[in-house]
Amino acid sequence: MKSPREKSQGWNITEAERAVYRNRSQASSAAKAKALRGEGPKPIHPINVPKLHPEDLMLQLPSHGLRSLSLFSGGGGLDLGFDRAGFTHVASYDILPDAGKTLTQNRRHWRVFSGEPGDVTHIDWRSYRGLVDVIHGGPPCQPFSVAGHQKGKADRRDMFPEFVRAVLEIQPLAFVAENVTALLGKKFSSYVQEEIEKPLSPTYRLIKFILSAPDFGIPQIRNRVFFVGFKTDKIAAKYQPPQPTHHWKKEEGSSIRQAIQLDLFSPGERSQLPRCMGIREALxxxxxxxxxxxxxxxxxxxxxxxxxSVLSSVSAQKNWEKLQIWPNGVAANREQAHLFVAKNGHFRLSVADCAMIQGFPEFWIIEGAVYMALGQIGNAVPPPLAYRIAASIYKALS
Structure with a gap:
C-alpha cells in the first residue's frame, strides 16, 4: 500500500491524447505476447553474458562491529554496500512492499520493515538510541530533481526532515544521506540551510560532496550529492571522502563524460587507475x-x-541510439529480451542488465513487476559507490 507521498500525479491531457497512449501500450503488450510465444520476428541478438561483475568492485570485508540502520532503503543499494564493507545490519525501512520483498529475499536474517510498518513518519526512533552507529538513506529525490517540478519543501514527498528527525532521536556516531546534485544548487540553498544544516549543526559536523559513478567502475553517467555527518570535530577533521578507483577516458566518438565536483587526481594520476568499462563492453x-x-x-x-523505460531525456535517447541499445520496454529477463525484438533491431535491455548497470551483482534479486524493479534500481545508490562511502566512514570512526 502506497502512502499519499508515493502516488504519482496524473497527466493533464485530453481523452484523445490518453487514448493514444492507451492504444500504444496495448499494441506493445500484444507484440510482446506474440514474441514470447515464438510468433514474432526472428531474434537478432544472442542472450548476453555481461563482462562486468559488480561484486568484484566491492570485495566482502570482515565484520568490524559497527552497526548501520537504513532508511528509504529501496532496492538496497546503500544496504548492500554497507554490508559488503563489514557493517552489521540493524534494520531497513521503506514504504514500498516490493522493496521489503527484495531485501528479505536477499538477506533472510535482516530485520526489514516495509509497507505501512516501513513508513518512517510513524516511527519513534528513540528506541534505537545506543544500538546504531551509522544511519544511511536516500530520501526521495523528486522534490529536488530537475526531472520533476522541484517543489522542495512544498512537495509532500519531501522526507529529508524525517531523516533529520531520525538522526536527532537516535544520535548515531555518523550518518549518510544521498540525493540529486540539484539539491546543492542556488534554488535549494535556503532549504539546505533551514531543513538540514540548522537542525543538525548543533550536534553534527556536516560534510557535503558529489561523487560520480564511473569513478568507481560503474558504466553509467550518474552524479549524486552526499551529506555525511560526524558527532565530533576530531573525527570529522580526519574524514576523507572516497577517492576514485577507476577512470573513464573519452575516446573518439564517445559521449562527453559529465564533470565531477570531487576531483582528487591529476589527469596523469587518474589515467593510472583501472579503466571503467563502457556500457556495451560491460553488457x-x-x-x-x-x-x-x-x-x-x-x-x-x-x-x-x-x-x-529507463530513458531519462532526449539527449539520452540519442546516446542510446548511438550505442545501439533499446532503453524502452525493458524485459523481465534476458530470455524475454532476446525474444522480443526491438523495432529498430537494437539490443533490448532486461531488468538484470539494468541492475548490473546500476552496480548490483547478479546474485542480488530485485523483486516486483518490471516497472517496480526498475523503480528500485533507478532510485538506488550504486552498491560499489555505497561500499566506498561505508569504508571511508569506517576508516574515520576506527
Missing part, C-alpha cells in the same frame, strides 16, 4: 568500434505514470 555486447557510458538510468516510479 558483453559485440564491439562496434564505439562505446560510451550509459545515460543515467531512470527510475520506473518517477513521472506521471509507471513505466518500463
Amino acid at each position: 558483453g555486447l559485440p564491439d562496434l568500434g564505439f562505446d560510451a557510458l550509459a545515460p543515467t538510468i531512470r527510475s520506473g516510479l518517477t513521472g506521471p505514470r509507471h513505466t518500463t
